[in-house]
Amino acid sequence: MAVQTVASTTDSAAGTSVDLGPAAALSCRECGHRVPLGPVFACEECFGPLEIAYDFSAYDTEELRKRIEAGPANIWRYAPLLPVPADVATKPNINPGWTKLVQADNLARELGVDAGKLFVKDDSGNPTHSFKDRVVAQAIEAARAFGFTTLSCSSTGNLAGAVGAAAARAGFRSCVFIPHDLEQGKVVMAAVYGGELVGIEGNYDDVNRFCSELIGDPAGEGWGFVNVNLRPYYAEGSKTLAYEICEQLGWRLPDQIVVPIASGSQLTKIDKGLRELIELGLVEDKPYKIFGAQAEGCSPVSTAYKAGHDVVRPQKPNTIAKSLAIGNPADGPYVLDIARRTGGAVEDVTDEQVVDAIGLLARTEGIFAETAGGVTVGVTRKLLESGALDPSLTTVVLNTGDGLKTLDAVAGTGMTATIRPTLESFREAGLV
């Protein structure tokens, strides 16, 4: 079995002719070794993760800013900074992004943050209601460039829907692998887009292991696994969160940003995006702090952070925040680096605090977040109480998904009262 994880000479040759805009090569995050663009994700020298290296040298800052501002109200306004062809916005895709940055003054008041300083970046406004639409949109363009005809992934929820929807619109076949005993609601959400949905008899680890085998097998030929062999492209989608936050703040960096941690990829790419904006001169060069948020029931990175470790010891997840429940997060060490380098921190909250925070955000700002949003809001509260977050600084909290997808977490929420349809019964209920 020849698992196609590293760039071989053949792959490299195949990859040289693709047009993915400013993406110039793949570069190893560990050793810096460069290979041509191709459907590979691990360095042939050291097995480190490959990421996109760009050539932004031709850009004039003010021309670039104008080009972005004149662009569409979705992630493709940032096409000049992404691994996509210049004409990406003309191709059929579900066009995620440009979600609301909500000035959360009611929440600020409850948390003791200065008025006008707290913002929620609400990614539940994406087409399938999670930030996954951003990353899948990049993977689709890479899949087109490399000639793949089937899009695939392993998933337990948000990603399955995002791949199904994007593949349907873009004209790809999709085949998504999920654990066979997934909740019926999530199965429906993934199946409705008409792609193949295959249940695997086993747990999520078994699903992942099977996908890795399939990539190396002739049966998987022509298949782009968005979070495996297309991962370097896919992951770049998270940079758009950083771009949007800064542009929506009036081309300013936030002072503090609170990001959920699953694999840790999103946090590292937000950092990458912020640094790119500084290097390009689109925002002033000033310090910012990045904070990571986990649920206590799956907190390998915050545990390592608090212990002062550089490595992350895997955990067996046990939390209601299922979209963050990755016990062995691939980018965990990079998250630790970034939190420490920027002066941030990594913190976790209990499931009970997650549920409380979902309710807090809903009743203050009218935003119904999935459990991952409860994690970031809960961690924000905890970090304000501990003094790690400064309540006088501009702070952005991410909500990466939609409460409609994790209704079970707030199933305890219910009616204030039940009455007969009479004014007398209404008065007796004590609501006036």
Place this chain on the structure above:
Amino acid sequence: MAVQTVASTTDSAAGTSVDLGPAAALSCRECGHRVPLGPVFACEECFGPLEIAYDFSAYDTEELRKRIEAGPANIWRYAPLLPVPADVATKPNINPGWTKLVQADNLARELGVDAGKLFVKDDSGNPTHSFKDRVVAQAIEAARAFGFTTLSCSSTGNLAGAVGAAAARAGFRSCVFIPHDLEQGKVVMAAVYGGELVGIEGNYDDVNRFCSELIGDPAGEGWGFVNVNLRPYYAEGSKTLAYEICEQLGWRLPDQIVVPIASGSQLTKIDKGLRELIELGLVEDKPYKIFGAQAEGCSPVSTAYKAGHDVVRPQKPNTIAKSLAIGNPADGPYVLDIARRTGGAVEDVTDEQVVDAIGLLARTEGIFAETAGGVTVGVTRKLLESGALDPSLTTVVLNTGDGLKTLDAVAGTGMTATIRPTLESFREAGLV
């Protein structure tokens, strides 16, 4: 009991000082009698429905167009055409609107519509994922203007969530009335925003009757019922669908538009919005056709249309399209007028066709619609087959809500196959 349905002298006096932008008065749709702006909804002369009369006389067409285009990416870009104060965008609200108009070439191919001619206006992108956010946002501004402190409504779903979220963010108390036996998921969606949620022992008609009593009772003083005493303001929110469609088409009218019918209010306000754009010179004056869509299990308007009647005979609803299940639609006669005047039609589809259409839209465009969206897409297919819709003309189909809210309708959708985590088992499943 003095139900406050008609404008009394006192109400009129109280209403004169409010600033609701270009809204000049309330005008009876039946007899044209005008009264000052106030929290009333029925004509004191003939009991006809009151609607907003505007003063747009000061507007210069090209200045107005520029002002709109420079406005925010939400409904408030159209503030000059709505019953809201000029500074509405600076007030806390959930800012719905400016949802995607998706060029649906895949769907067009399946339905036999010319390439580039079919569009889906996808209102599932609103904050609480239905078009109700548009109407509630108007009601909130009227409630502010009239000094109400509690927002209320009767609801069986989408409206409850929209009111709960908007009230939370805008700083109103909310008290929403629902049938006591509503599905648990819908209760959770409505309760999470922290307002009062009161179950009424009875059906939806009992809930409505109770709300009418409450409006006339001291217990309901200071209460704005978004779809009762604030209805003239509330209903105007649907005009923004017409404005957005035309602006997103490049300031062009569509030739044909397919709209779902519940009370019929949305369809009549879309017509009103299109006519305003013509009168203001923002689009060219040319014919357009409006088509109404119902589910067969609640089709009082299409039944009347087909029978050539001017009046609508009430029906007892029995359909999975619950958000459209109004058996006695208040605006039914106006819908008949508009369909006939514009050369459109009213049609209905079976629940089975609704489910098929939800799947069709999902697998062609990656849009997961609620049952109401299945109704409009299903009716579009039927009207194309009958020749009532011209496949060579620019056609817009509305999706007014999100499939995540009506998962039961597609519960039959499931996995293609279940396999063991081996390549052998995968090959046996016949997927490659």
